[in-house]
Amino acid sequence: MPETVARIASRAERKERTRQRLLDVTLEFIEKRSLAGISLREVAREAGIVPTAFYRHFESMDALGVELVDESMRPLRQMIRDARRGSPTHQDIIKNTVEILGRQVREHKAEFRFLSRERYGGIAAVRRAIATELRLFTSELTVDLARITAGAGWSSYDLEMTADLMVAAMLAAVMELLEAEARHAEDERTILDRSERQLRLIALGMSVWHSATD
Amino acid sequence: MPETVARIASRAERKERTRQRLLDVTLEFIEKRSLAGISLREVAREAGIVPTAFYRHFESMDALGVELVDESMRPLRQMIRDARRGSPTHQDIIKNTVEILGRQVREHKAEFRFLSRERYGGIAAVRRAIATELRLFTSELTVDLARITAGAGWSSYDLEMTADLMVAAMLAAVMELLEAEARHAEDERTILDRSERQLRLIALGMSVWHSATD
């Protein structure tokens, strides 16, 4: 019989909490090592359960990794939503987007590190999950670009090509931000400034694209 | 006493050959897994020596990984040399470069896969070695861009920013080429064509950069 107000965690709640602990613990380990180098036993140990209890939640570390992709993509999806609520003019969109990018990376380092570390990492299933999500991200951006360039005669092929380039530029910035953190080689501002200029360079290319290729 | 013509492998030659076998075997394993998931024992086994003999060549798998970076960078360096022996006009440079990129990736898949897999992988020393080499690559490209845009009033800061963007675009293409191989999602021609368009878009942006920012 379910109480109207559960004063103490129910069975399902407790399970969910343990599951979340497993995911969180793995995310912490990712800071130093890659998924392939993290054992089921140490994750279970750190989460405070016995190794065999791990199987109540995931059938393997690889499966946990795939779930973690979803989990980690949330900040990225939030980023799109934030960026869309942005300002009207071209240049402002870029400035705004880069700023949001910087903030999201700062606030969700572990998630972004996981995604960049495993994007081309050793576990095929995880790679595939990340690739799928990023393709979604690119197609979202393509839609935005289509809206912005409406009536300017852009083919969907070229729009996607451009979105792809922009995503590549932004992901490169993300990775540099994560690396810079640890090595103090360049500070955040420098990286974001460069990224902003790169996106503006691309936008500039777009503005003369058809006059050069038509 | 060294013979004038060594008919049978000398001691040093034999050692070098074993060392190379260890590197090659590791490169083969990288196709399926990341460095962190490859054990010293299996590398030794596959190379035909006993595990403890591994230490005659490298002090750990991590150290072998760092050496492998050098080894794998050779095709990339060759790429620069090939591209520079290229043609004079702007558009031809891009077409030519992308073609060379495609060929190098096709001919040196394993090396490129190693670099992309470990670029943000779990071993800090390997990450650092790759980052250093790639920074060198970017600065080479910056020099080329400086030569091409000589007298057009480009700051070295903006040149580097642009080179950085171009490298990001090319690396993204490399990674897609490697992924496509296994999944047949897109064929090589499509990816290279897109990459060519992306570089051309950037070049177009460059041609109007100063009129827009000065």
Place this chain on the structure above:
DNA sequence: GCTTTCAGTGCACGCTCGTACACTCAATAG
């Protein structure tokens, strides 16, 4: 209130792992 469910336990197993140590024996050096 009795029964069922199931998250978490505890033990045991057969592996593989990195590495220490003493060794062999052919190529090299003097």
Place this chain on the structure above:
DNA sequence: CTATTGAGTGTACGAGCGTGCACTGAAAGC
């Protein structure tokens, strides 16, 4: 010819791994 060197051997160890299996005990279902 003899002595040295050093790449590769063989054994052995302790530790950690993934996982199978029988279990416990509290919450949920009826």
